[in-house]
Amino acid sequence: QVQLVQSGAEVKKPGSSVKVSCKASGGTFSSYTISWVRQAPGQGLEWMGRIIPIIGIANYAQKFQGRVTITADKSTSTAYMELSSLRSEDTAVYYCARTVVVVASMDVWGQGTTVTVSS
Amino acid sequence: EIVLTQSPGTLSLSPGERATLSCRASQNVSSSYLAWYQQKPGQAPRLLIYGASSRATGIPDRFSGSGSGTDFTLTISRLEPEDFAVYYCQQYGSSLITFGQGTRLEIK
Numbered sequence: 001q002v003q004l005v006q007s008g009a010e011v012k013k014p015g016s017s018v019k020v021s022c023k024a025s026g027g028t029f030s031s032y033t034i035s036w037v038r039q040a041p042g043q044g045l046e047w048m049g050r051i052i053p054i055i056g057i058a059n060y061a062q063k064f065q066g067r068v069t070i071t072a073d074k075s076t077s078t079a080y081m082e083l084s085s086l087r088s089e090d091t092a093v094y095y096c097a098r099t100v101v102v103v104a105s106m107d108v109w110g111q112g113t114t115v116t117v118s119s
Numbered sequence: 120e121i122v123l124t125q126s127p128g129t130l131s132l133s134p135g136e137r138a139t140l141s142c143r144a145s146q147n148v149s150s151s152y153l154a155w156y157q158q159k160p161g162q163a164p165r166l167l168i169y170g171a172s173s174r175a176t177g178i179p180d181r182f183s184g185s186g187s188g189t190d191f192t193l194t195i196s197r198l199e200p201e202d203f204a205v206y207y208c209q210q211y212g213s214s215l216i217t218f219g220q221g222t223r224l225e226i227k
Contacts, residue, residue, distance in 0.1 A: 035216065037164075045156075045164065045207055047216040059214050062120065095163055104211030105154035105169035107176075112163055 002027035004096050004110035011116045017084040020113045022096030024077040029053035033099040034079040035106060036070060038092040046092075050099060051079060086117045121146050121212050123219035131227040138195040140222045142208035147188050152211040155184055155193045158221075159204045167206075168193065200226075 007021040022034065035050040049060035053072035060068055064083070072079045079096055094113045097106035122145040132138055142153070150171040156164040166175040168184035171191060181196040195202055203226050208219040 037218075044221045045158075045209075045218040047209075047218060050216070061215065097164075099216075100169070102151070103154070103169045103173075104152045104216065105166055105175075105209070106156075106164070107166045107169075109163035109165075 002098065002108055004098060004108055006094075006096060006110040006113045009114040009116070011118065012086050014087055014117055014119055016086055017082060018086060018115050019080055019082040020094050020096075020115070022079045022081070022110050024098075027077070029072065029074065029077055029079070029098075031101065033101060034070075034072065035097045035099045036068075036079075036081040037095045037097060037106075039095070039112075040089070040092040043092075048081065048083075048094075053077075053079065083115075086115075088117050091115065091117045120215055121148060121210055121217055123208050123210055123217055125206075125208060125219035125222045127222060128220075129223045129225060131225050132198055133227045134198050134200055136198050138193075138198055138202070138224060140193040140195075140206055140224070142186075142191040142193070142219050144189045144191070144210060146212075148191070148210045148212060150187050153184075153186070153191050154209045156207045156209065157202075157204050158207065164207065195224075198224075 003025045033050045036048040051058040051070045058070040069082045096110040098108040126141045153171040155168040158164040172184045205221045
């Protein structure tokens with residue numbers, strides 16, 4: 001049974017960057033994509049982008065284009081999401097989720113990583 | 120980008136009642152690419168329905184999904200106390216994923 005284990009909480013200054021990791025435990029990334037979804041306090045779910053780990057191709061929501069980079073290391077079954085030029089509005093819980101390609105639904109989720117942006 | 124609009128924003132019902140949640144898309148969505156999630160406070164979302172009408176592993180049969188084109192529905196036939204949560208629809212199209220804003224299902 002695959003689990004996605006994310007890195008721990010981060011506190012960052014405005015203008016800096018954050019990199020969150022997501023490691024597949026008990027399985028690999030094969031045949032799946034990994035999406036990143038964030039949730040600001042009291043708000044809904046917001047898709048940021050996804051990566052196809054076996055070929056390393058990522059695509060992003062327009063809102064985050066130029067500010068987010070999603071990568072994957074097949075050898076360690078770990079995906080990464082880096083968000084730059086942080087501002088207070090980026091304070092949120094960031095989730096990775098395994099996305100089943102043929103139906104594009106997210107069947108396994110990480111536990112979430114809280115990123116707080118504060119001066 | 121396809122925009123998903125969920126209604127109502129909040130639904131107040133009692134255990135044992137039937138819940139009907141709506142998700143309307145701004146453009147046609149392939150039924151293969153419409154999913155529903157449940158989220159409880161402090162938890163990650165949980166996949167309920169994929170492909171518009173297929174239940175995910177371990178999801179009770181009181182949950183059902185239907186619809187096509189631009190109108191989709193999640194129905195909970197008989198509410199259990201653990202069903203009170205926030206529900207999101209999600210679609211995939213043109214390599215992009217979007218979520219609805221959510222429907223909060225609360226105990227009346």
